Amino acid sequence: xxxxxxxxxxxxxxxxxxxxxxxxxxxxxxxxxxxxxxxxxxxxxxxxxxxxxxxxxxxxxxxxxxxxxxxxxxxxxxxxxxxxxxxxxxxxxxxxxxxxxxxxxxxxxxxxxxxxxxxxxxxxxxxxxxxxxxxxxxxxxxxxxxxxxxxxxxxxxxxxxxxxxxxxxxxxxxxxxxxxxxxxxxxxxxxxxxxxxxxxxxxxxxxxxxxxxxxxxxxxxxxxxxxxxxxxxx
Amino acid sequence: xxxxxxxxxxxxxxxxxxxxxxxxxxxxxxxxxxxxxxxxxxxxxxxxxxxxxxxxxxxxxxxxxxxxxxxxxxxxxxxxxxxxxxxxxxxxxxxxxxxxxxxxxxxxxxxxxxxxxxxxxxxxxxxxxxxxxxxxxxxxxxxxxxxxxxxxxxxxxxxxxxxxxxxxxxxxxxxxxxxxxxxxxxxxxxxxxxxxxxxxxxxxxxxxxxxxxxxxxxxxxxxxxxxxx
Numbered sequence: 391x392x393x394x395x396x397x398x399x400x401x402x403x404x405x406x407x408x409x410x411x412x413x414x415x416x417x418x419x420x421x422x423x424x425x426x427x428x429x430x431x432x433x434x435x436x437x438x439x440x441x442x443x444x445x446x447x448x449x450x451x452x453x454x455x456x457x458x459x460x461x462x463x464x465x466x467x468x469x470x471x472x473x474x475x476x477x478x479x480x481x482x483x484x485x486x487x488x489x490x491x492x493x494x495x496x497x498x499x500x501x502x503x504x505x506x507x508x509x510x511x512x513x514x515x516x517x518x519x520x521x522x523x524x525x526x527x528x529x530x531x532x533x534x535x536x537x538x539x540x541x542x543x544x545x546x547x548x549x550x551x552x553x554x555x556x557x558x559x560x561x562x563x564x565x566x567x568x569x570x571x572x573x574x575x576x577x578x579x580x581x582x583x584x585x586x587x588x589x590x591x592x593x594x595x596x597x598x599x600x601x602x603x604x605x606x607x608x609x610x611x612x613x614x615x616x617x618x619x620x621x622x623x624x
Numbered sequence: 625x626x627x628x629x630x631x632x633x634x635x636x637x638x639x640x641x642x643x644x645x646x647x648x649x650x651x652x653x654x655x656x657x658x659x660x661x662x663x664x665x666x667x668x669x670x671x672x673x674x675x676x677x678x679x680x681x682x683x684x685x686x687x688x689x690x691x692x693x694x695x696x697x698x699x700x701x702x703x704x705x706x707x708x709x710x711x712x713x714x715x716x717x718x719x720x721x722x723x724x725x726x727x728x729x730x731x732x733x734x735x736x737x738x739x740x741x742x743x744x745x746x747x748x749x750x751x752x753x754x755x756x757x758x759x760x761x762x763x764x765x766x767x768x769x770x771x772x773x774x775x776x777x778x779x780x781x782x783x784x785x786x787x788x789x790x791x792x793x794x795x796x797x798x799x800x801x802x803x804x805x806x807x808x809x810x811x812x813x814x815x816x817x818x819x820x821x822x823x824x825x826x827x828x829x830x831x832x833x834x835x836x837x838x839x840x841x842x843x844x845x846x847x848x849x850x851x852x853x
Binding site (some may be wrong): 427429430431432433434435436437438439440442450453454459461463464465466467468470471479480481482483484486488489536540541542543555559 | 682683684685686732741742744746747748749750753754766767771772773774776777778779782785788828829830831832833834835836837838839842846
C-alpha cells in the first residue's frame with residue numbers, strides 16, 4: 391500500500407467520533423469490572439461498585455485532575471445507567487461473558503485506545519503541555535483498572551509485570567499527542583489512528599506474550615563502566 | 625428536563641453534626657478493635673466521619689469540600705475521635721446504642737449527599753449515586769486504609785445494599801414532587817429497616833446468579849492456572 395492510498399484512507403476517516411462511542415466504551419469497561427467482581431464471588435454491591443469503578447473511574451479521575459468542573463460522568467446521568475446495566479449483565483451472565491474471551495479482549499483493546507485518546511484530547515483542549523496530555527491520556531485509560539483493583543483489595547495489576555496494558559495506553563496517548571501537535575489532521579482522525587496503534591500493541595502483546603519486565607537495575611553496570619574509565623585514565 | 629427550583633437542605637444542622645460525631649466514634653471503635661495505635665484510631669475516626677462527604681465534594685467540584693469550609697465539621701470529628709480514643713471502654717459499652725444510631729444514619733447521609741447534588745442541578749441518577757457515596761465512602765476508605773477487601777463488596781449484612789435502594793427511592797420521591805420532609809423520612813426509615821431486617825433475619829447480600837452456568841467451573845479452572853491477567 392503506497393503513501394497515496396494511506397492518505398486516501400485517512401482522508402476517508404470521520405472527522406470526529408459520534409458522542410455515543412464514549413458511553414459504549416464506558417459500558418465495555420463496566421462490563422469487565424462487573425464480570426471480574428462476579429468471578430471473585432463479591433456480592434451485588436461489589437458487582438455494581440466495580441462496574442462503576444472500571445467503567446467510569448478513568449473519566450472521573452481525569453475530570454478530578456483537570457478540575458474543569460463537575461465530571462461529565464455526573465452531568466450526564468446516562469453514564470451511571472450504562473454502568474448499572476453492565477452490572478446487571480455481570481450479575482446474571484458472568485459465566486457467558488467470561489466464555490467470550492476473544493470478543494472481550496477486542497472490545498477492551500478498543501475501549502483502552504478510546505479512553506487514552508479522549509483523555510489526552512481533553513488535556514490538550516485546555517492547553518495543557520503535550521507531556522501532561524500523554525499522562526492524562528494514560529490515566530484516563532488505566533485509572534478505571536487501578537481503581538477496580540484497589541476496591542477489590544488487590545495490588546493494582548497494571549503496576550505488576552504482566553501483559554502490556556498501561557504500556558499500550560501510553561503509546562496510544564503518545565501517538566495521539568504527536569499527531570495532534572505535528573500534523574493538521576482533525577482530532578477525530580488522529581484519534582482513530584492512535585486507537586489503531588493501541589489495538590495493534592495490545593493484541594500483539596497478548597498474541598506474542600510480550601510482558602512488561604520488572605525494573606532492570608543498571609547501577610552495577612554503570613558503576614563498572616565508570617570504574618574502568620577511572621583505571622584507563624590513570 | 626426542567627428541574628424544580630430546589631434550594632433547601634432541610635435536615636437540621638444538628639443532625640448532620642451528630643452524624644459526623646457518630647461516624648468518628650464508630651471509626652474509633654473499629655480502630656481499637658483492630659488494635660491500631662493512637663494515630664491509627666485518630667485517622668480512622670476522621671476518615672469515617674468525613675470521608676464520604678469528602679469524596680462527594682471532590683467529585684462535585686464546587687470549591688473546597690464542606691468539611692474544610694465549615695469549622696464545626698473538623699472540630700466535632702476531632703472531639704469525637706478524642707472521646708473514642710480516651711474512653712474506648714465506655715464507647716464499647718455503648719455499642720448497642722451506636723449500632724442503632726449507625727443504622728439510622730445510613731439514610732441521613734444518603735439524604736444529605738443527594739440533596740447537595742440536587743442543589744447544584746445534577747441529574748437524579750447522579751444525585752442517587754452521590755447519596756450512596758456520601759453514606760458509604762467513609763467505610764470504603766476505612767477498609768482500604770486497613771488494607772482489607774472492603775466489606776461493601778463481600779457478601780454479608782446489608783449496609784451499602786440498604787443505602788442504594790434508599791437513595792433511589794429518595795430521588796424518585798423528589799422527582800414525584802412529594803414533600804421533602806416525607807421523602808427524607810421515608811428514606812431514613814427505609815434504609816434503617818433494610819439494615820435492621822438484614823441483622824434481625826440474617827439476610828445476606830446476594831452474590832452473582834449465573835443464569836447461563838459455567839462460572840463456577842471457570843473460577844475453579846482459573847484458580848488452578850493461577851491468578852488471571
